[in-house]
Amino acid sequence: MRNIFSLKKGSIRQKLYSITLAVTIFTLLIFTVGQLFAAYVYTVRGLEQNLSVTAQTMGFQSAVSLEFYDSISAEETLIALQKNDDVIKGCLYDIEKKIFASYSATGEPCNAQLLKGMEVNEQIFKSKLYVVEPITARGDTLGYLYLENSFDIFRHYAKRFLTVVLGLFALALILAYRFIVYFERFLTKPVASLLNVVNQVSETNNYELRAKKISNDEVGQLVVGFNKMLHLIQLHNENLEKEKKRAEFANNAKTEFLSNMSHEIRTPLNGIIGTADLLQRSKLTEEDKKSVEIIAESGKNLLAIINDVLDISKIEAGKIHLDLTAVDLKKIIQSVVSAFSAMAKTKKIELKSHLDESLDFHVMVDEVRVRQVLTNLLSNAIKFTEKGEVNVHLEHVQTDDQGYFKISVLDTGIGISADKLDSIFSRFTQEDGSISRMYGGTGLGLSICKELVDLMHGKIEVETNKGKGSKFVVTLPLKKVDKVVEKTPSEQEKRDVPKLKVLVAEDDMINQKIIEKMLKSLGHEVHLADNGEVALEHFKEDTFDIVLMDMQMPVMNGIDSAKAIRAHEQENNLKETPILALTANALEQHKEMCYEAGMNGYYTKPITMKSIEEMLTLN
Secondary structure, eight states, X not given: OHHHHHHHHSOXXXXXXXXXXXXXXXXXXXXXXXXXXXXXXXXXXXXXXXXXXXXXXXHHHHHHHHHTTOHHHHHHHHHGGGGOTTEEEEEEEETTSOEEEEEESSSOOXXXXXXXXXXXXXXXXSSXXXXXXXXXXXXXXXXXXXXXXXXXXHHHHHHHHHHHHHHHHHHHHHHHXXXXXXXXXXXXXXXXXXXXXHHHHHHHOOTXXXXXXXXXXXXXXXXXXXXXXXXXXXXXXXHHHHHXXXXXXXXXHHHHHHHHHHHHHXXXXXXXXXXXXXXXXXXXXXXXXXXXXXXXXXXXXXXXXXXXXHHHHHHHHTOOOOOOEEEOHXXXXXXXXXXXXXXXXXXXXXXXXXXXXXXXXXXEEOHHHHHHXXXXXXHHHHHTOSSSEEEEEEEEEEETTEEEEEEEEEEOSOOOOGXXXXXXXXXXXXXXXXXXXXXXXXXXXXXXXXXXXXXXXXXXXXXXXXXXXXXXXXXXXXXXXXXXXXXXXXXXXXXXXXXXXXXXXXXXXXXXXXXXXXXXXXXXXXXXXXXXHHHXXXXXXXXXXXXXXXXXXXXXXXXXXXXXXXXXXXXXXXXXXXXXXXXXXXXXXXXXXXXXXXXXXXXXXXXXXXXXXXXXXXX
């Protein structure tokens, strides 16, 4: 088994040498053993025949001596055996098997024991070769002649034959080795050439390489098959590269479209929502207030749709990242529920929250994403409930330092058909077209909820009964931490913000007026710039407490303007002035660009009085 395993690990050349030499040696061994056995049989038979003839001749000559009891003549007859080098002993026995005469070339005497247990004419080859020949005259047995042959002759023959055979054996091995050395290149060269190309392809991933076909045997067919495989892989890679470029182009086009769409829609939305926000703070009649609320609500709905589409794009690109902070989960839920109280009141639906009062600690979670999930679930619950109530529950199950929090939203609305449960978390999907026509919506809310919950390593489940309502349960594994002091500016802090000198870089005239009016209503001094270049000139000529910078402007954009301002500050050893991006671009890459340019904050349009107050307070 060891030889087999070692053979598996060796090269083709080693295997070829090993197998060929092994077969050659095995064949030669069988041939040698066969020849030795044949030579042995042939030699023994020859010695037996010679000894038998000698015994018959000597027995005939000794018959007269036995008949006349002439032992002297018998001795003389046996002494003639000296001329035969092969015979080393001769013993003549009478009829009673007593020694009558003897001859021994070795000096070993004859005795009567030699004939005991022997048959007449018996020839035995064990350690010696001998023959017993009966001596007869006129049909009567007169005695027996025992002749023993020398074994040296056999050894001589065997040694000479073995020398010849071993010489032939060695010659055959040498010829076999030379044969292998000469012919192995015809097998190993094509394989080595193929292996070289395989290694090059593996190291360089260059599928344009091709192996050279050297032979027309199985190795040649293997080379042809390998080259075909390389060709197919090359074509496949070329197609993949083309598809990759198309996908990248399409993705870039989609990103560019979303960026432009976000910018072009958010820009007028800033005017709509900003104006509505200003009007809501002014003295209006009840009817006018309702009209302004409709404008503001419509703007917020449109903004929500834009944000949903952007979130889907971010999820597809894998660019949504969690920003974990220590937050009070109860306070978040209370805040979201409070935000929907007016909507529920308008529909005459009772909105209740049931929060575990023992939750007096904070948890590590992305507050924005939790708010987004709960907002979508509550929005759906109220939207699809015509009467009854909507309840929000918060439960907690603690295991060591890991807490599992269940946020449940229950409604008494229209419910969902059981056969539609598998599709409600798919994008742009609602239960059926009539739902969309009756209640509106894009079908993105639940899909985004599912993606965000998965991102937070949680799960979202639904229980529903058609016509009786639904229950959505979000389970999140959150780590609890000690309470922290929240940095949200208080109303007093907002009022205590000093009067600031603000430079606003904005190319849209409507947005200029809205932002200017908001800032002035808070008592701040405002200086306007139509583009980044004008903003840079103003900054060099005057001193400002804060800069609000749009990103997309003619002549010089906000990114380049911010970089130029930072360079000017460094050149003149000036204190760094806070620069806040105030832009309609809402993609993550735009946020990164702003911070890389040296800006201190990033705020997306539309801007409200509340967001203006917070950004000025925090910066």
